[in-house]
Amino acid sequence: MTTASSVAESIGDSVFDCVGNTPVVALNRLFPDHGVEVIAKLELMNPGGSMKDRTARYIVETGLAEGSIKPGDRLIESSSGNFGIALAMAARVHGLRFTCVVDPKTTTANLLLLRKLGADVELVTEEDAAGGYLTSRIRRVGELVAAHPEAIWVNQYANDRNWLAYYHGTGAELANQLVRPPGYLFAAVSTTGSILGCARRLRERFPELKVIAVDAVGSVLFGGTPGRRDIPGIGSSRVPELCCPAEIDDVVRVDDAEAAEACGKLLATEGIFAGGSTGSVVAAIARKLPSLPRPCRVLAIFPDRGDRYLDLVYDDEWLTAALARRSTRRGAHS
Ligand SMILES: Cc1ncc(COP(=O)(O)O)c(C=O)c1O
Secondary structure, three states, X not given: OXXXXXXXXXXXXXXXXXXOOOOEEEOOOOOOOOOEEEEEEEHHHOOOOEOHHHHHHHHHHHHHHHOOOOOOOEEEEEOOOHHHHHHHHHHHHHOOXXXXXXXXXXXXXXXXXXHHOOOEEEEOOOOXXXXXXXXXXXXXXXXXXXXXXXXXXXXXOOXXXXXXXXXXXXXXXXXXXXXXXXXXXXXXXXXXXXXXHHHHHHHHHOOOOEEEEEEEOOOOHXXXXXXXXXXXXXXXXXXXXXXXXXXXOEEEEEOHHHHHHHHHHHHHHHOXXXXXXXXXXXXXXXXXXXXXXXXXXXXXXXXXXXXXXXXXXXXXHHHHHHHHHHHHHHHHHO
């Protein structure tokens, strides 16, 4: 007989103990093609709503363990979305201070969440030449670091612990979860930390794996042409220091409207309520499907949930405007 005292309790030390161990599910309803099996790792199940919980947890916990981060320290980062929220959670849990540099594209919901999590929010308003705010945000980070010499700039674009979080996290979990090799990995890119960490770990177990980066139309990663893009999380207006094009087999660029339409199809067929970059991944797979060898297994990473995109990709007016922008862009190129 099992007594209460002989049952091992399972209680996490904090919400960060719930990061990871995300499930993998088949997408047979969305992709019923019997020759190609599409499976997805649901990183959107992480407690902060996105895979960036892994980066925040890994950077903060390894920093605390080695003493490069100490309770009471101030972290500074430029992020208008998932990473800022994940760092704000980590700062709360570990008694750190956090300044998040954001821009006018940051959604009201994310601003509210950052402030409620206790982050100091610094808003930059000056647009750079490319029509974005990245230059202003990085400049403001530099000013803040100069004003607070004890502060730590997390710098997700250049910090090796970004990709290592996925090497030891998502990638290691997948290497255990999968027995039959995936032929292809499709992952959305911005800093490229998650795709590189997953690819490096998975290729140790499945050396034939082909790695497909899913980027946004308008992002300059992998030689893309700069342009307007409204879906946060995917794409970049500068090439991150972490980026290693030699490790990427192919790049698929998806525009805002195509990503939004794919989010709608994913919700309607599989009941998965996911963010914009997941729509980009789904659209990229659908585009590549006809040319894939058969039989094959495709592995997709689904980075975040749909809640933060209700007034973007799930909003009909927003989609109509995104479709109009696509027509204008195509008209300009014809
Ligand atoms: C929703 C979403 N998708 C994709 C990415 C891209 O991930 P990475 O920065 O690891 O390339 C991010 C990064 O913030 C994200 O928030």
